[in-house]
Amino acid sequence: xxxxxxxxADTNLEAFSTLVGTRYEMYNSLFSSLxxxxxxxxxxxxSLLVLxxxxxxxxxxxxxxxxxxxxxxxxxxxxEQEQHDLLFRxxxxxxxxxxxxxxxxxxxxxxxxxxxxxxxxxxxxxAVLHEQAQEHLxxxxxxxxxxxxxxxxxxxxxxxxxxxxxxxxxxxLATDNTSQAHSxxxxxxxxxxxxxxxxxxxxxxxxxxxxLENVFYRASGDIxxxxxxxxxxxxxxxxxxxxxxxxxxxxxxxxxxxxADTTLQVADALRVAAIRAYYADIRLLRRRLTFRGVEDLxxxxxxxxxxxxxxxxxxxxxxQEDILTSLREIGRLLLEEHNSLFLKQVEALITKVExxxxxxxxxxxxxxxxVHSHLFEELSQRTDLLxxxxxxxxxxxxxxALTGIADSLQDLDLFSDDELLQDTLQTVTAIRTIQxxxxxxxCHRYIISHCTSALNVxxxxxxxxxxxxxxxxxxxxxxxxxxxxxDLREAAAVMxxxxxxxxxxxxxxxxxxxxxxxxxxxxxxxxxxYLMANWSIYKAKEALTQVSREYDVExxxxxxxxxxxxRGGGKTQQFYASMGNNIANKEIQLTIQGQTVSSNFGSVxxxxxxxxxxxxxxxxNSLFNRKKPTLSPDEDQLLQELAEVSYDAYVELKNNPVxxxxxxxxxxxxxxxxxxxxxxxxxxxxxxxxxDDLRAVPYVGAWSQLKQNLPGYxxxxxxxxxxxxxxxxxxxxxLYKHSLFFKTLLDNSEMAMKKCFFPVTxxxxxxxxxxxxxxxxxxxxxxxxxxxxLLAGADTLMADKPMDELSIRLRQRIELPLITxxxxxxxxxxxxxxxxxxxxxxxxxxxxxxxxxxxxINAERNSA
Numbered sequence: 001x002x003x004x005x006x007x008x009a010d011t012n013l014e015a016f017s018t019l020v021g022t023r024y025e026m027y028n029s030l031f032s033s034l035x036x037x038x039x040x041x042x043x044x045x046x047s048l049l050v051l052x053x054x055x056x057x058x059x060x061x062x063x064x065x066x067x068x069x070x071x072x073x074x075x076x077x078x079x080e081q082e083q084h085d086l087l088f089r090x091x092x093x094x095x096x097x098x099x100x101x102x103x104x105x106x107x108x109x110x111x112x113x114x115x116x117x118x119x120x121x122x123x124x125x126x127a128v129l130h131e132q133a134q135e136h137l138x139x140x141x142x143x144x145x146x147x148x149x150x151x152x153x154x155x156x157x158x159x160x161x162x163x164x165x166x167x168x169x170x171x172x173l174a175t176d177n178t179s180q181a182h183s184x185x186x187x188x189x190x191x192x193x194x195x196x197x198x199x200x201x202x203x204x205x206x207x208x209x210x211x212l213e214n215v216f217y218r219a220s221g222d223i224x225x226x227x228x229x230x231x232x233x234x235x236x237x238x239x240x241x242x243x244x245x246x247x248x249x250x251x252x253x254x255x256x257x258x259x260a261d262t263t264l265q266v267a268d269a270l271r272v273a274a275i276r277a278y279y280a281d282i283r284l285l286r287r288r289l290t291f292r293g294v295e296d297l298x299x300x301x302x303x304x305x306x307x308x309x310x311x312x313x314x315x316x317x318x319x320q321e322d323i324l325t326s327l328r329e330i331g332r333l334l335l336e337e338h339n340s341l342f343l344k345q346v347e348a349l350i351t352k353v354e355x356x357x358x359x360x361x362x363x364x365x366x367x368x369x370x371v372h373s374h375l376f377e378e379l380s381q382r383t384d385l386l387x388x389x390x391x392x393x394x395x396x397x398x399x400x401a402l403t404g405i406a407d408s409l410q411d412l413d414l415f416s417d418d419e420l421l422q423d424t425l426q427t428v429t430a431i432r433t434i435q436x437x438x439x440x441x442x443c444h445r446y447i448i449s450h451c452t453s454a455l456n457v458x459x460x461x462x463x464x465x466x467x468x469x470x471x472x473x474x475x476x477x478x479x480x481x482x483x484x485x486x487d488l489r490e491a492a493a494v495m496x497x498x499x500x501x502x503x504x505x506x507x508x509x510x511x512x513x514x515x516x517x518x519x520x521x522x523x524x525x526x527x528x529x530y531l532m533a534n535w536s537i538y539k540a541k542e543a544l545t546q547v548s549r550e551y552d553v554e555x556x557x558x559x560x561x562x563x564x565x566x567r568g569g570g571k572t573q574q575f576y577a578s579m580g581n582n583i584a585n586k587e588i589q590l591t592i593q594g595q596t597v598s599s600n601f602g603s604v605x606x607x608x609x610x611x612x613x614x615x616x617x618x619x620x621n622s623l624f625n626r627k628k629p630t631l632s633p634d635e636d637q638l639l640q641e642l643a644e645v646s647y648d649a650y651v652e653l654k655n656n657p658v659x660x661x662x663x664x665x666x667x668x669x670x671x672x673x674x675x676x677x678x679x680x681x682x683x684x685x686x687x688x689x690x691x692d693d694l695r696a697v698p699y700v701g702a703w704s705q706l707k708q709n710l711p712g713y714x715x716x717x718x719x720x721x722x723x724x725x726x727x728x729x730x731x732x733x734x735l736y737k738h739s740l741f742f743k744t745l746l747d748n749s750e751m752a753m754k755k756c757f758f759p760v761t762x763x764x765x766x767x768x769x770x771x772x773x774x775x776x777x778x779x780x781x782x783x784x785x786x787x788x789x790l791l792a793g794a795d796t797l798m799a800d801k802p803m804d805e806l807s808i809r810l811r812q813r814i815e816l817p818l819i820t821x822x823x824x825x826x827x828x829x830x831x832x833x834x835x836x837x838x839x840x841x842x843x844x845x846x847x848x849x850x851x852x853x854x855x856x857i858n859a860e861r862n863s864a
Contacts, residue, residue, distance in 0.1 A: 012112050013802045019108035021810055023173070024101055030182050042089045048074050049090065049817045062763035063823035084844055087821050088851065095855040096188050097814050102598075102858070103166050105807065107174035109605045112803060119573065119613040121223065124620055125230050133623050138234040140622050141227075141241065143586055146614050148216070148601075149245030149364060149558070150208045151593035162191060163210060163598065170603060193854055201258045205248035205266040209273045211597055212360055216244055217277050219607035221352040223615070225344075228351070238354060242611065244361035245445075246270065247591070251366040252427070253449040254695070260426035267363050267434040267442055272309065274360035278323060279305040281349050288342045294333050301326040320357040320439060324350060359442035363434065365427060366447040366481075369456040375421050376402070376459055382414055385466075395455045402455075402462040403503040409466040428467040431476060440475050447518055451480035452487055454497040458504060471503075477511055479558065483520035485528035485647070488536040491517070492543035499551040508553060516589070517544055518558040522696030529650025529715045530752075534745055535643035538583075545584045558589040571744060573610075577617040578740035580630035588618045599861040635735050638728065639742065645722045646715030653714060653776065660694075662770045665830070666761060668822065668849050669702035705856050707760050707819060710777055712752025717784030724787065736791050746788050747801075753785055754797045754808050755860060760819050815859040822852035 049070055056066035067087075077083050105112075116122040128137050165184055172180040199207075220242040228235060235241055249266025252258035282302045289298050301323065307314045327350045334343045376398075380390035386401050387393065393401065412429070415421035434443040446464075448456050460478050465471065482491040495517070498504050508515060519540060524533035541557055548555035561572060576588050592601065601607040631639065653659060663669050703710045723732055735742050758781065764774040785797065798805040825848035832842050 012114070013806065015108065015111045016803045016806060019111055020101070020104045021806070023108075024104055024810070027100055027104070027173070027181065027185075028097060030185055042086075042093050045074060045086065046090050046093055046817060049820075050813060053816050053820050057757075057759035057762075060759070060762060062827075063760060063820045064763075064827045066820055067824040084848075087848060090817055090821065091848070091851045091855060092193075094814060094818050095193050095858070096185070098811075098855050098859045099162065099166055099169070099188055100185070101811060101814060102602075103169040103173055106166070106170040106603050106606065109603060109609070113605075113609055115605070115609060119616045120609070121226060121230075121612045121616065124616050127620065127624065128231075131624065134231065134234070136623050137231060137619070140619055141234050142236055142239070144618055144622070145239075145241055145243055145587045146611065146618065147243040147245055147362075147558075147587060147589040148611070149247060149589065149591045150211065150361065150597060151247040151251070151591045162188070162193060163207070163602075165191065166598075166602070167214065201249050201255065201262050202265050202269070205246070205269060208246070208248055208597065209269060209360075211601060212244060212246075212270075213273050213277050215601055215604055215607045217352060217356065218604045219601075219611060220244070220355055221348055222604070222608055223611060224351045224355065225348050228347075240355055241615070242355060244356070245589075246361035246363050247366065250363045250443070251447075252423070253366050253368045256420075259423050260430040263363065263365070263427060263430045263443075264433060267359075267430075267438055270360040270363065270442070271358050271438050274356050274358055275305055275308050275318070277356070277360075278349070278353060279309060281352070285342070285345060285349070288345065289330070289334075291333075291338050291341075293337065294330055297326055297330050297333075318358065320353065323353050327353065357439055357441060359438040362441050362445065363443045364445045364447055365431060365443065366449060367424065367427075368449045369451055369459070371420060371424055372448070372456065372459040372463060375415075375424055375463070378415065378418070378421060379409075383409070385409070395453055398455055399458050399501065402458050403501070405462060405465065408468045412467070424463070425467065428464055428469075432467075432469070435475060444475055445477045445479050445516065447479040447481050449481050449483070450487075451482060451494070452490070454494050454501065454504075456480065457494075457498055458501065461504060461507060471507065472510060474507060474510070477514075477516055478507075479516045479518050481518040481520055481560065482540065483523040483527070483560075485524060485532060485536050488519070488524065488540040491519075491540045492547045495544060496547050496551075499547070499553060505551075512554070513552060514554045514556060515548060516556045516558055518560055520560040522560065522700070525711050526694075526696050526699055528647050530712055530749065531646035531716055531719060531745065532643045532650070535639055538639075538741065541579075541583045545582060548584065554586055555584045556587045556589060557584065559591070561590050561593075571747060573613040573617045574740060574744040574747070576614065577621055578630055578744060579621060582630075585618060585622060588614055595857065595861050630741055631739060634731070635739060635742075638723070638731055638735055641723060642719040645719040649715040649718040649780070656773060658769060658773060662773050663699075663702055663706075665770065666764060666823075666826065667702040667706040668826065668853055669698055671846065671850050671853070672698040672701065701857065704755070704860055705819070705822065705853060707755070707757040708777060708781070709752040709756050713749045713784045714777070714780055716746070716749055717780050717782075717787055720787035720791070721783060732791060746791065747798075749784065750788055750792075750797045751804070751808075753781065753788075754805065755812070756781060757812065757816075757819070760823055811859045811861070815856050818852045818855045818859070822849055822856065825849045825852070 052070045052074070053066055056069070061069070071077055071083055075083075075086065077086060114120070128134060165188055169181060169184040169188075172184060224235065224241060227241070246266070249258060249262050279302065282298060282305065286295070286298055286302060289295060304316075304318065304322070307316070308318055327346055331343060331346045331350065334340055334346060376386065377391045380386035380388055385405050385407065390398060390401060409425070412425055413422070415425065431443050431446075446460055448460055451457065457478055457480050461474075464474055464476060469476075480491075480494065482488050482494075495515070499508075519537050521533060521537065524536060527533070528536065537559075544555055544557075559572075572590065576585075579585055600610045700711050720732065723729065736746065758778050761774060764770050765778075767774070789795065789797070792799070794800065796805075798808070825845040828845045829842050829849070832845070
């Protein structure tokens, strides 16, 4: 880090310490007047509990001992009812402390981040001008884009009404409006955080649409306007440099609550939200554009949008081009007759309408490959379209049978006795309806989960053809999703077979010879561990790029990333900046889900900053850093060895017969499905829990709440130790110094370890069944920490990211009582179960476990 960067980091850290840390302590005192029951004691006692926890864990006490001794030393509560009441008050209080901290971080964002520094578009502009790379930039911007896909994974623990309060509270804190902030804190005190019922997929969609309207709409428009002002004409007309995607209401993989009518409802909600955003902007413009000729045009456009929003039964069709035509005419009049007064505001709105159309975000459809396979097997028995022995045919003959079907399916109610299969057919019809209403971009991608073969892709292609879509008019991209380590290794061979299939190749030619491929980090980590999952995806991208170039196909990678490093999260822009020219870089596409939406994109400032980081990574990488592949053959071999050793260590661990039993025993895993945090079940299939069916979100989230974060580092230490013993440490040091990919892997692993706190589960070390496993996990944590610090030349984790480290440290102190109470409640449940207690006797402790989950996961920001 150079001197200027060091000074800036010190300034940011000082600002964070003052504007977040110190102000948190000050505003936290306002909680004394919040409308809690017996609040005069709650705040004081909670502060004492924090100190008591810190002291207790230093003395190697268990959570049970800490809670019991706290009641004995600091309260006169002796009945279970009194103690339970206080614990629930602590949870309620701490939840709101987390909200306060979130709001303070958001309010201080501009002061704690260099909005014009490294990784921003301002920095890119300086570099482009210095290198005289304007023409290169123009060429890059002819095709490059960032697509952010908001997803429905159940990791957003804040209800939508709480999100609104956080937003308002942040604004009050940013202006030091203490009176208003106090009012919002009081509002929080009366606003429930706990959802009594599971949200529907539509309700999840509405929550995420809030971010589209209030954050991405403004941030994206600002970015495009900035680039057009800095480099006029570099973005070709109509090209979308920033694209928004959307999964709630379209992702039905293992979610029985998403139906075709849900998909249509969400598409309508997206259309209405886009029109509502334009309407609000036009209302603001009317206050400025009061000129002859202009005012009437604007008034007419306002009335048209108003009718679509508020007049029931209004049927007059509205097209994106209608809005643009009116705005462009207004812009022409301002330019020619009114001295360009307020022209920039009109041009900014034109930019937004060009970006978001009448769809706002592209609704992605996703279904598991097994559903399509089952549908065609059933189809072979119910119709004459396929051979009766279709299910027994090898893949090649199945493909020939599918692509040989010439007729469409006449009876679209063929599966009226099978709700899932019937919905699969209706979904294809719904896509056509959405395209008619919202435009092709409203819904044009069908993602296949657990894609393992070319057959899986051609099944979906045939599904559209059966539904009446003509081959030459099939305006849908079919996106295979490769997830497990084995699937990632075979991905290139699968795509080669597809590229050589005449029918599919003709489809690709009609889709501009472009193929989108989704790669799943979450299930890859669950399957093969942290290092192997990330390395397998890197190698898959290399192989897929090579085979696609061989067949003259433009491949676009869509990364299914979660929030934490264990699910592909962390400092994602560094991963994209580390890609060499051996990996396709036409677009950056990634999922943004759960807490990552609110933590990284919760405000316009944060969204703009993080969007700029991604844009900068993709653009500057092409302009300035593409002289050679990122990794040399020797570096490639070194990473392969690391991944293999790490993989063996992780597989050995997960094959331990008590591995999943341990996680169920000591974490809140089994309560994820009851926490009403999302519409999706916590596992894909009913029946006994197993690792394959368990979703990555609860798997990673359970380890996070356990404060062990195993999927973010396990196996890394064993791998580094093995190469150290082999004498390859100097090579690793060189790799760490020169490979941004490798350094980012370890940086994110440091973040995962920084959020660990093993003292909370240290009582398990002596457990007759689970003690050896706990000890094995703890030893790997210490081993990984030792070698990562040795490689970084540091004494503490995240030493080179002091502001992030401070944020984590302050948050951990807020969540410490919640973690302790949760472990105490889990221990009481286990004890009661051993005594044969009734469900009613366990109920209060189960509720404590779930209530603690909300505060813990919100405090962690990217824990699931």
